[in-house]
Amino acid sequence: MKILHTADLHLQEKNPETIKTLELILTLAKNQNVDLITIAGDLFDSPQDAENLRTRIRRLFSNLDFPIIAIPGNHDERVFKGNLDFGTNFYALINKPVECYTLDIDKKVNIVGVPFISRISDELLIELAKNRKTDALNILLLHCTLDISFSKDDFGEQEKEYFEIDKSTLKALNYDFILAGHFHTKFDRRELSSNCTFVYPGSPLSITWKEIGERTVALLDTSTRSLGSIILEGSFYRDILNVKVFPDEESNIFRKMEEWVNRIESDNGEFKIIINGYGKMDEISFSERLEKIREKIEIENNYIDVTKILEHPLYQRFQEEIQQSESKIEKESLERVIIQAMRDVTRRED
Ligand SMILES: [Mn+2]
Known part of the structure; x- marks a missing residue:
């Protein structure tokens, strides 16, 4: 039965x-x-x-x-x-x-x-x-x-x-x-x-x-x-895509978001993308590229352009140290911590 x-x-x-x-x-x-x-x-x-x-x-x-x-x-x-x-x-x-x-x-x-x-x-x-x-x-x-x-x-x-x-x-x-x-x-x-x-x-x-x-x-x-x-095909559902931007990963992130939007396009529901992280792309260009996706979907954009930090001599010294690390995940998480810390410090200097 x-x-x-x-x-x-x-x-x-x-x-x-x-x-x-x-x-x-x-x-x-x-x-x-x-x-x-x-x-x-x-x-x-x-x-x-x-x-x-x-x-x-x-x-x-x-x-x-x-x-x-x-x-x-x-x-x-x-x-x-x-x-x-x-x-x-x-x-x-x-x-x-x-x-x-x-x-x-x-x-x-x-x-x-x-x-x-x-x-x-x-x-x-x-x-x-x-x-x-x-x-x-x-x-x-x-x-x-x-x-x-x-x-x-x-x-x-x-x-x-x-x-x-x-x-x-x-x-x-x-x-x-x-x-x-x-x-x-x-x-x-x-x-x-x-x-x-x-x-x-x-x-x-x-x-x-x-x-x-x-x-x-x-x-x-x-x-x-x-x-x-x-x-249950056709049933109303909600979905969220969380993305974390990282310097030099900007195009990959856009590809990922576009693929996701294309996949859900015909589905019945409400969909949202939440963007966090840092990159080299300037914020206006980032937002403009997002507009194409935003026509179809709600986007929460917390992207920050950190080019200035990446060019800072202190950051470059950190970078040299970090490169010693074997694991990519470890490198990325260290870099995130440093970018965040330097943002805090440079904001205080402003
Ligand atoms: Mn219940």
Whole structure:
């Protein structure tokens, strides 16, 4: 059985890209012939969005060849209660502490969903152990913060503390796959043990400037136990190119920026180049050459012409010393430090 797994769509009435992303996911699911879609929380950005979008979503989630099952996350905790109709193929696992789901086509796959919960409890752990089936492939759906060294920024908003759970607790539950949500940044797969795989699919579109790069969903084939990511073509994403200029590297840097812009030109998103560093090219010529790129893209230009410093006798003496160094990286970083130091000194002299 094939499962397309996603989370954190954050459907928002005021952001049409979120609805478009859902349509792209449904199309991809059809093309991949999946048997099931799982959504591990935050399908909706807020209860108000769920209320306003429900009839549109009902049309999208009906007349499909596969079911869609979802658990509530911290953004849509209560929205599925009260017999509301989100479509004939849609089913939310809302019974606490856990709710099980099996598909007619494959009773050997046991899916256990954990609806919104703010912190781990003994009751939950007992129920998770109880609902694991010994003669089936066990899949856990979870909206959680795994105790791996992510930064707060990797999750939606400032909510790292939401339902924290550690790897050893999860591993001990002995589920084959943990299909998770809440971590937006990117697809992240970890082997918790030789037969327990944890995956964050990454949010399928960029919601803020924290979700950078092409967006993905996860695809699990239960018969081969293979789990990978697929790029969700056409989905809105943001990307940043950071470049560091260095004397004599100016043309290479321009080539790099132009190639990057050409590559993303047809993509759906917002893109930014951030330029730092120093060079010999004068700043006006540098900016003029940037204008051609800037027509298409936002550029933050912090470039500094340091010709004067490079010609300074003190710098040239440093240069001779530095040339002794074998490694190019070391040379460059030393030169950067010296250029910066000399800028500080000469600014003070002015
Ligand atoms: Mn989220």
